[in-house]
Amino acid sequence: MRKSTALIAITGLLVLSVFPLLLFAASSKEADREGTVPVTVASKIDTEGALLGQMIILMLEANGIPTVDRTEFGPTDVIRKAIAGGEIDLYPEYTGNGGFFYADTDPTIWKDPDRGYETVKKLDYEKHAVVWLTPAPANNTWALAIRGEIAESGVRTLEDFADWVNGGGEVKIAGSEEFVSRPDALPAFEEAYGFRVSKSQLLILSGGNTAQTEKAAADGTDGVNVAMAYGTDGQLAALGLWVLEDTKGVQPVYLPTPIVREEVYDRYPQIETILDPLFRGLDLVSLQTLNSRIAVEGAGARETALSYLREEGFLD
Numbered sequence: 563m564r565k566s567t568a569l570i571a572i573t574g575l576l577v578l579s580v581f582p583l584l585l586f587a588a589s590s591k592e593a594d595r596e597g598t599v600p601v602t603v604a605s606k607i608d609t610e611g612a613l614l615g616q617m618i619i620l621m622l623e624a625n626g627i628p629t630v631d632r633t634e635f636g637p638t639d640v641i642r643k644a645i646a647g648g649e650i651d652l653y654p655e656y657t658g659n660g661g662f663f664y665a666d667t668d669p670t671i672w673k674d675p676d677r678g679y680e681t682v683k684k685l686d687y688e689k690h691a692v693v694w695l696t697p698a699p700a701n702n703t704w705a706l707a708i709r710g711e712i713a714e715s716g717v718r719t720l721e722d723f724a725d726w727v728n729g730g731g732e733v734k735i736a737g738s739e740e741f742v743s744r745p746d747a748l749p750a751f752e753e754a755y756g757f758r759v760s761k762s763q764l765l766i767l768s769g770g771n772t773a774q775t776e777k778a779a780a781d782g783t784d785g786v787n788v789a790m791a792y793g794t795d796g797q798l799a800a801l802g803l804w805v806l807e808d809t810k811g812v813q814p815v816y817l818p819t820p821i822v823r824e825e826v827y828d829r830y831p832q833i834e835t836i837l838d839p840l841f842r843g844l845d846l847v848s849l850q851t852l853n854s855r856i857a858v859e860g861a862g863a864r865e866t867a868l869s870y871l872r873e874e875g876f877l878d
Contacts, residue, residue: 600628601826601833604635604650607769609856610702610794610849612863614654614818617840620867624877625836633863637740637770638662645823646690652822652833657682657697658814662746672814675701679817691824695834697817698844700794704747704813706735706806707791709779713804720806723788724755734763736778737790738770746814748790754812773857776801792816794846796854818844840876 601622605615615633622629632650635641638659644650660682661672667685672678675697683694708717717726727733741747742764752758765786767774772792779789780801791798791805793816798805820837827833852870855861861869871877 598628599829600630601822601830602630602632602649602651604632604641604644604653606638606641606653607634607636608771608792609773609853609863610792610818611654613849613852613856613867614820614844616864616867617871618652618654618820618837620864620871621836621840621876622833625832627830627833627836637738639740645692645821648823648825651826652820654818655694655821656702656816656818658703658746658816660685661814662744665745669814673811675815675817678815679819686821687824693822693824693827695820695822696838696841697819698841698849700818700844700846700849702792702794702816702818702849703808704741704816705791705793705808706751707776707779707789707795707798707803708806709782709787710802710804712787718804718807719809720751720755720812721809723806724757727757727759732785733759733788734765734785735759735788735790736765736767736775736783736786738768738775739766740770741790742766750812751808754810773797776803776857779803794849794853795857796850796852797857800854800858818849840871843874 603615603619603622605611612634619629619631619633635644635650635653641650641653642663645653657675657678658672660678661667661669663682664685667681671681679694679697686692686694706720706723708723717723735748737748765778765784767778772790772795775789776791776795776797778784778786780803789803791803818841820841822833852866855866856863868877
């Protein structure tokens, strides 16, 4: 009798412990069917990343896909770990970073926009189950920008810059930790053009926001007269900075592209058709103009994204 009573009690406890799990599984499946599982959208810590991240969020929400906003999440290495680990679901990445993610590939691949895109799309899907969607036709490559008076003295290209540095010219570069340490960024410029800058000639800022690095150069903060820049930056002219021409084509092509975990893509395959026309329309001039609204005029990333989407007829 005692055994039967104990068995009944144990059985009851098991049912009580398992029942909530069954309810949770059922509710999760129901949420899947109803399309209520949110997509966690992230971005890197920079002006353009925040802008693109907000555009993605607004477009998904407008089409009935709930989101969680994790924009301005972190630098490249942090955000890559997050999407590989399932902490985030979708964010705008750049095709040229494929050469950094897959360093054993032919480096010339990443200087061709089509080959770079197809290669990183294939490798990321095979190795991380990450799907690359439609890229924007705007090359947001690494660059160095100098103060206007230096450019006017004849320093217009990276070859000129190398001669200036090697000739004892006073130089101090503001850049992110990623820019000064990644082999394909500042070190690639140094190797290709034959110059070196010491630690005392660097002002390293947290994150990768070129609005900060370029303002430091424009203001001469701590002696800075050169800044890490991106090809789509809109504030360069307003700050009186000149982008040094990369005459040797050192840098890869960096096309902004939304990437999404396969599990999320399978749940919401319409994400591709929602974002495709948006990114196809984001050319160099468009992104420079939008980035300028944020960096120069002081508009918010979400405000700028919403205004653009309405102007272009994506949202009412």
